[in-house]
Amino acid sequence: MISCSxxxxxLLLLNDDIKIRVSSSCNKYSFCHFSKFKxxxxxxxxxxxxxFRATLLNVGTINTAHGSALVKLGNTTILCGVKGxxxxxxxxxPKKGYLVPNVELPPLCSSQFKVGPPSEQAQxxxxxxxxxxxxxxxxxxxxxxxxxxxxxxxxxxxxxxxVGTGVAPGFACCWGATKLPERGPKxxxxxxxxxxxxxxxxxxxxxxxxxxLIALLAALKNVLLPAVRxxxxxxxxxxxxxxxxxxKLSCQPVATSFVVFDxxxxxADPTKEEEGLATGAVTVVVNEEGDICSVHKPGKEGALYLxxxxxxxxxxxxxxxxxxxxxxxxxWRVVKDDVPTGAYDLx
Amino acid sequence: xxxxxxxxxxxxxxxxxxYFLEDSSGISQLVNKDGTRKxxxxxxxxxxxxxxxGVVSQAQGSAYIEIANTxxxxxxxxxxQVLRREDFSMTGILKCxxxxxxxxxxxxxxFQPDVEEKEFALIIEQALSPAVCLHKFPKSQVDINxxxxxxxxxxxxxxxICSSVALTDAAVEMYDIVTxxxxxxxxxxxxxxxxxxxxxxxxxxxxxxxxxxGFLPSINQTSSLLQRGHLSCDKVLKALQICTxxxxxxxxxxxxxxxxxxxxxxxPAEQDKEKSEEDQNPSKG
Numbered sequence: 001m002i003s004c005s006x007x008x009x010x011l012l013l014l015n016d017d018i019k020i021r022v023s024s025s026c027n028k029y030s031f032c033h034f035s036k037f038k039x040x041x042x043x044x045x046x047x048x049x050x051x052f053r054a055t056l057l058n059v060g061t062i063n064t065a066h067g068s069a070l071v072k073l074g075n076t077t078i079l080c081g082v083k084g085x086x087x088x089x090x091x092x093x094p095k096k097g098y099l100v101p102n103v104e105l106p107p108l109c110s111s112q113f114k115v116g117p118p119s120e121q122a123q124x125x126x127x128x129x130x131x132x133x134x135x136x137x138x139x140x141x142x143x144x145x146x147x148x149x150x151x152x153x154x155x156x157x158x159x160x161x162x163v164g165t166g167v168a169p170g171f172a173c174c175w176g177a178t179k180l181p182e183r184g185p186k187x188x189x190x191x192x193x194x195x196x197x198x199x200x201x202x203x204x205x206x207x208x209x210x211x212x213l214i215a216l217l218a219a220l221k222n223v224l225l226p227a228v229r230x231x232x233x234x235x236x237x238x239x240x241x242x243x244x245x246x247x248k249l250s251c252q253p254v255a256t257s258f259v260v261f262d263x264x265x266x267x268a269d270p271t272k273e274e275e276g277l278a279t280g281a282v283t284v285v286v287n288e289e290g291d292i293c294s295v296h297k298p299g300k301e302g303a304l305y306l307x308x309x310x311x312x313x314x315x316x317x318x319x320x321x322x323x324x325x326x327x328x329x330x331x332w333r334v335v336k337d338d339v340p341t342g343a344y345d346l347x
Numbered sequence: 348x349x350x351x352x353x354x355x356x357x358x359x360x361x362x363x364x365x366y367f368l369e370d371s372s373g374i375s376q377l378v379n380k381d382g383t384r385k386x387x388x389x390x391x392x393x394x395x396x397x398x399x400x401g402v403v404s405q406a407q408g409s410a411y412i413e414i415a416n417t418x419x420x421x422x423x424x425x426x427x428q429v430l431r432r433e434d435f436s437m438t439g440i441l442k443c444x445x446x447x448x449x450x451x452x453x454x455x456x457x458f459q460p461d462v463e464e465k466e467f468a469l470i471i472e473q474a475l476s477p478a479v480c481l482h483k484f485p486k487s488q489v490d491i492n493x494x495x496x497x498x499x500x501x502x503x504x505x506x507x508i509c510s511s512v513a514l515t516d517a518a519v520e521m522y523d524i525v526t527x528x529x530x531x532x533x534x535x536x537x538x539x540x541x542x543x544x545x546x547x548x549x550x551x552x553x554x555x556x557x558x559x560x561g562f563l564p565s566i567n568q569t570s571s572l573l574q575r576g577h578l579s580c581d582k583v584l585k586a587l588q589i590c591t592x593x594x595x596x597x598x599x600x601x602x603x604x605x606x607x608x609x610x611x612x613x614x615p616a617e618q619d620k621e622k623s624e625e626d627q628n629p630s631k632g
Contacts, residue, residue, distance in 0.1 A: 062497050063416055065450035075404040079496060081450030086367070087358040100357035102458075107444060108422045108492035110405040114430075115444050118353045130355050194357045198449045200494065202420055203403045226364055239364045272405075 067223030075205035080215035097144020097192035110204035400608035408517025416499035474561030474571035528593030
């Protein structure tokens with residue numbers, strides 16, 4: 001059940017430590033250590049094989065962003081902030097806007113990441129999230145268009161804009177026409193929203209794809225963009241300070257990650273140690289209708305095993321999917337309806 | 348501009364909607380006529396502070412601080428081997444990485460660290476080094492990673508406090524805890540712990556400025572000082588005095604935060620017992 005509790009000020013990190021029930025002389029990260037647990041069908045942190053970690057969601061905590069959400073999946077913590085900016089729409093698709101997701105794995109979140117440009121893993125996860133956003137049609141990019149421009153005679157869509165090279169405060173808007181046509185509408189502005197969705201990992205303990213996607217979805221649900229109108233005389237965009245317009249999301253994709261251990265055992269929601277020891281991994285993204293939006297399976301291990309497990313409708317799979325279903329339902333319930341600002345405990 | 352190939356990139360030129368506001372006139376006065384500030388505080392009031400140590404499970408030590416809306420998280424890794432050969436030294440060194448999250452400020456920040464962030468990283472390093480027993484870990488470095496998640500003023504002071512709590516949480520030996528305080532100076536007023544608007548508004552005019560001080564409260568020494576703006580000498584000296592007071596007022600909070608985290612870290616069993624007793628007692632009563 002979702003219990004909604006309100007934390008008006010002291011809110012961001014609700015650190016409910018998961019107690020690790022390990023008292024073993026064996027090295028915690030070693031394979032033999034895991035093998036011991038394997039016999040008992042239980043994992044070192046006390047979870048069952050298909051069990052997910054406790055999830056906490058905290059929506060709308062960052063006031064400087066247009067929308068934000070913090071997700072804790074066990075220890076793994078992802079903070080997503082969405083910031084809207086103006087830009088000219090893409091030349092080939094003048095009716096669209098942009099959604100730019102990026103996942104950051106800073107050296108803050110784990111000792112395995114170094115200062116500097118994004119690590120390979122961060123690039124892979126960013127690309128995966130971008131693919132999911134595109135393939136699931138998460139958001140209709142046409143709804144991010146503000147002013148489309150006007151088609152002049154000759155069927156050519158014309159727009160002129162002079163853009164200052166430096167972006168300084170007080171920079172006047174020059175989107176719009178430099179030369180007004182003699183007939184027809186005066187304004188020729190072309191303007192779209194760019195939604196920069198930046199997901200920062202604050203604590204890296206495995207399974208960041210799932211956490212990132214939940215954070216992204218919850219943050220997008222939380223977005224309120226300011227209203228924009230184009231001044232007809234000047235062609236200049238005018239906005240208000242406060243956000244008022246929510247986004248319309250067309251679906252709710254939720255990712256679920258598994259790792260394969262010992263080629264036969266499937267572990268849901270792996271921790272960092274489990275990810276390190278596993279022989280294969282797979283991420284399945286499902287929308288609320290149960291359609292698969294994306295499957296990501298890096299590496300060759302378990303290449304035969306996993307597709308069989310996920311793609312066919314054998315009894316074994318349906319059992320797994322049923323487990324997955326209850327997890328998805330839990331998350332959909334949160335990300336589905338309007339999510340007011342506040343903290344949520346999903347368990 | 349070179350294209351960033353390691354990230355998903357949007358359009359090259361984007362503009363913040365804040366440039367297109369209907370009424371773009373800023374606030375002219377920081378202090379109301381009755382002497383209170385825009386958020387209702389008095390001149391010398393510090394905003395409510397929330398601190399917690401041990402928030403990042405992967406790090407040796409970590410801390411999270413909220414000063415009203417300003418939110419900073421810090422993680423400490425090490426002492427570990429010096430990564431670059433040039434950094435080798437017989438005493439230990441502190442390496443600080445400071446970054447504003449892209450969405451932390453009213454205007455969007457870039458991914459690449461800018462000059463301000465590098466400057467802040469250096470200041471934090473300098474503010475913390477005198478407090479750390481660097482000779483205790485020779486030839487190694489301690490990494491301090493700081494993220495400002497939301498900047499509503501006094502981000503530097505919050506980062507210094509946060510990183511010193513994180514260092515303590517990482518059990519790095521220290522002579523003292525570093526506290527910090529920011530003061531905004533206007534021709535008429537001295538505003539303690541300024542918000543973002545107070546910190547940035549008409550800062551470039553004469554006799555306006557911001558002073559941030561790092562302070563070691565128990566040995567009563569200043570470890571760092573950053574002053575911006577055009578100020579007279581007397582004003583700066585007065586500001587230092589007020590900053591010292593501010594730092595002294597924050598010190599007990601840090602103390603309490605560390606005390607709590609140590610208690611929960613080393614005596615979790617007892618705490619559980621207390622908790623379960625508390626749970627049982629009401630049912631008996």
